[in-house]
Amino acid sequence: MNIIESTATPVMSTGQVFNAYVQEARAEVLRYLRLPGFLLPTMLFPSVFYLMFGIILAHQNSPDGARFLLASYGTFGVMAPGLFGFGVSLAIDREHGLLTLKRALPMPPGAYLVGKMCMALMMASVVTTLMLCLARFGGGVQLSAGQAATFFVTEVLGVLAFCSLGLLLGTLAKGQSAPGLVNLVYLPMAFLSGLWFPLSVMPKFIQAIAPLWPAYHLDQLALSAIGMGQGGEWIHVVALAAFTAGFLTLAARRLARHG
Amino acid sequence: MSQDTCIARLEGVHKRYGAVTALDGINLTIHRGELLALLGPNGAGKTTSISLLLGLHRADQGTVSLFGKDPQDIEARRRIGVMLQSANLPPTLKVRELIRVTASYYPNPRSVAECATIAGITDLLDRRYVALSGGQQRRVQFAMALAGNPELLFLDEPTVGLDLSARQALWASIRSLVASGSSVVLTTHYLEEAEALADRVCVIARGRVISEGTVDALRAHVSVRRIRCLTSVPAETIAAWPEVDTASQQQGHMVIATQHAEAVVRRLLAIDADLAELEVQRAGLAEAFTEITRDSEAANAAQEAA
Numbered sequence: 049m050n051i052i053e054s055t056a057t058p059v060m061s062t063g064q065v066f067n068a069y070v071q072e073a074r075a076e077v078l079r080y081l082r083l084p085g086f087l088l089p090t091m092l093f094p095s096v097f098y099l100m101f102g103i104i105l106a107h108q109n110s111p112d113g114a115r116f117l118l119a120s121y122g123t124f125g126v127m128a129p130g131l132f133g134f135g136v137s138l139a140i141d142r143e144h145g146l147l148t149l150k151r152a153l154p155m156p157p158g159a160y161l162v163g164k165m166c167m168a169l170m171m172a173s174v175v176t177t178l179m180l181c182l183a184r185f186g187g188g189v190q191l192s193a194g195q196a197a198t199f200f201v202t203e204v205l206g207v208l209a210f211c212s213l214g215l216l217l218g219t220l221a222k223g224q225s226a227p228g229l230v231n232l233v234y235l236p237m238a239f240l241s242g243l244w245f246p247l248s249v250m251p252k253f254i255q256a257i258a259p260l261w262p263a264y265h266l267d268q269l270a271l272s273a274i275g276m277g278q279g280g281e282w283i284h285v286v287a288l289a290a291f292t293a294g295f296l297t298l299a300a301r302r303l304a305r306h307g
Numbered sequence: 308m309s310q311d312t313c314i315a316r317l318e319g320v321h322k323r324y325g326a327v328t329a330l331d332g333i334n335l336t337i338h339r340g341e342l343l344a345l346l347g348p349n350g351a352g353k354t355t356s357i358s359l360l361l362g363l364h365r366a367d368q369g370t371v372s373l374f375g376k377d378p379q380d381i382e383a384r385r386r387i388g389v390m391l392q393s394a395n396l397p398p399t400l401k402v403r404e405l406i407r408v409t410a411s412y413y414p415n416p417r418s419v420a421e422c423a424t425i426a427g428i429t430d431l432l433d434r435r436y437v438a439l440s441g442g443q444q445r446r447v448q449f450a451m452a453l454a455g456n457p458e459l460l461f462l463d464e465p466t467v468g469l470d471l472s473a474r475q476a477l478w479a480s481i482r483s484l485v486a487s488g489s490s491v492v493l494t495t496h497y498l499e500e501a502e503a504l505a506d507r508v509c510v511i512a513r514g515r516v517i518s519e520g521t522v523d524a525l526r527a528h529v530s531v532r533r534i535r536c537l538t539s540v541p542a543e544t545i546a547a548w549p550e551v552d553t554a555s556q557q558q559g560h561m562v563i564a565t566q567h568a569e570a571v572v573r574r575l576l577a578i579d580a581d582l583a584e585l586e587v588q589r590a591g592l593a594e595a596f597t598e599i600t601r602d603s604e605a606a607n608a609a610q611e612a613a
Contacts, residue, residue, distance in 0.1 A: 058385060059414060060385065068412050070411075072408060072411070075408040144394070145394040145395060146396065148363060151362075152391065153409065154382075154384040
């Protein structure tokens with residue numbers, strides 16, 4: 049090694065590295081906050097569905113309908129920011145060469161994903177808050193402060209499982225084909241996990257395979273949070289954590305190979 | 308130039324993509340303070356060379372080093388700035404935000420204002436990226452490339468798609484950066500860009516450096532010179548002379564390409580006493596480039612035939 053090559057490399061302080069993460073997250077959040085085409089559907093779909101099916105229609109059927117469906121549509125609502133926020137935006141960044149540029153730049157390796165994660169967590173918070181308000185003031189669902197807080201934390205953290213699934217989908221599809229692929233996973237999974245119709249009214253076979261879908265486990269946890277659970281919460285937590293880790297590992301492997 | 312000033316190098320690097328050989332044992336060194344232009348036809352291996360030096364891909368064989376480290380080491384990349392050929396930036400972000408997030412990756416970044424001044428985009432800082440023209444977007448990408456106050460800048464086809472005035476403005480910015488001590492690696496297929504900027508030119512074809520040197524040295528490779536004049540001697544007559552490669556009328560002038568300019572001029576003057584506006588020029592980089600690539604293709608064909 050010669051003299052110049054070995055001269056002292058400039059060092060990033062911990063504060064500077066932290067700032068890089070903050071700036072990346074900030075840019076990612078701003079980028080999508082200014083994109084009504086992403087923001088509005090993500091917020092409005094679950095809330096309008098809940099308003100129609102959970103509050104207006106379910107109210108006439110059973111007193112607990114609005115409460116039960118709060119968990120279903122709340123879960124449906126946090127799936128979108130994870131799946132679309134990661135899947136579609138990763139696919140677009142890959143197609144547009146933005147990911148390549150970021151890999152060439154000295155961006156701290158985790159900052160890109162942490163940025164998108166912050167975006168998804170923020171969107172999940174907004175959607176969950178919206179659903180809680182609709183349930184309380186529209187559906188007259190009585191929740192204790194503890195229940196509401198547990199529900200909020202469950203749904204918001206639950207988005208992480210869908211972030212990692214979205215990430216995996218984003219490595220499989222490129223650009224324009226990504227929304228289609230994501231919908232192909234999003235909508236059937238919502239249906240098969242009993243988010244649109246309760247599993248109890250579904251065929252036995254669909255009930256039996258429900259534990260295969262992460263959305264099913266998040267729905268069960270959300271139900272527990274608002275006092276309608278069937279127990280066994282830790283199984284669902286472990287299942288969600290396993291899904292998250294599994295998807296993440298597969299996605300990381302694909303990203304390392306294909307960039 | 309001495310070994311001690313080398314800041315990046317490719318040494319005997321091979322890289323294949325499937326059945327395509329992108330790099331075939333290329334050797335390339337980049338020295339401190341110089342502007343190196345990588346010149347070559349599309350698919351010659353320019354972009355692959357750059358992407359190896361940026362750590363985007365790994366070489367199949369050979370050594371790639373950036374400031375004495377593996378380019379995949381983030382510490383090495385903290386000393387470089389990058390402008391890629393095909394990067395669409397987030398359309399909804401403002402120019403200021405794009406520069407700020409890029410600067411945050413570096414230990415001693417330039418301020419946003421300083422980047423904007425050098426790249427000539429101070430009036431665009433609060434505009435959204437999507438609202439800019441192609442030329443303005445390239446200048447924003449250039450501002451981002453220098454945001455980290457890098458010692459070495461990689462500019463991959465920086466002026467593709469720019470009009471002449473935008474191109475010259477970007478050239479001026481690049482020159483002022485080099486004057487302040489940065490090194491630049493530039494890929495281009497515009498010869499006048501290399502001619503206008505480069506201290507050193509490497510011509511790459513089929514994954515190898517086939518010629519390397521200053522612009523002048525490269526031009527001197529080519530023995531052809533061009534004679535222009537006004538003469539009544541018909542082009543067919545001149546073209547028939549043994550010393551002459553080609554002769555033709557272009558916009559009223561006779562243009563003659565030859566390797567023996569003195570002999571041809573002497574003969575012309577002897578038969579045409581009214582000859583006027585005589586000019587003799589060494590061929591431009593464009594001719595040099597054509598000749599070098601043709602020579603190496605001929606050599607290659609001979610090798611394959613053997």
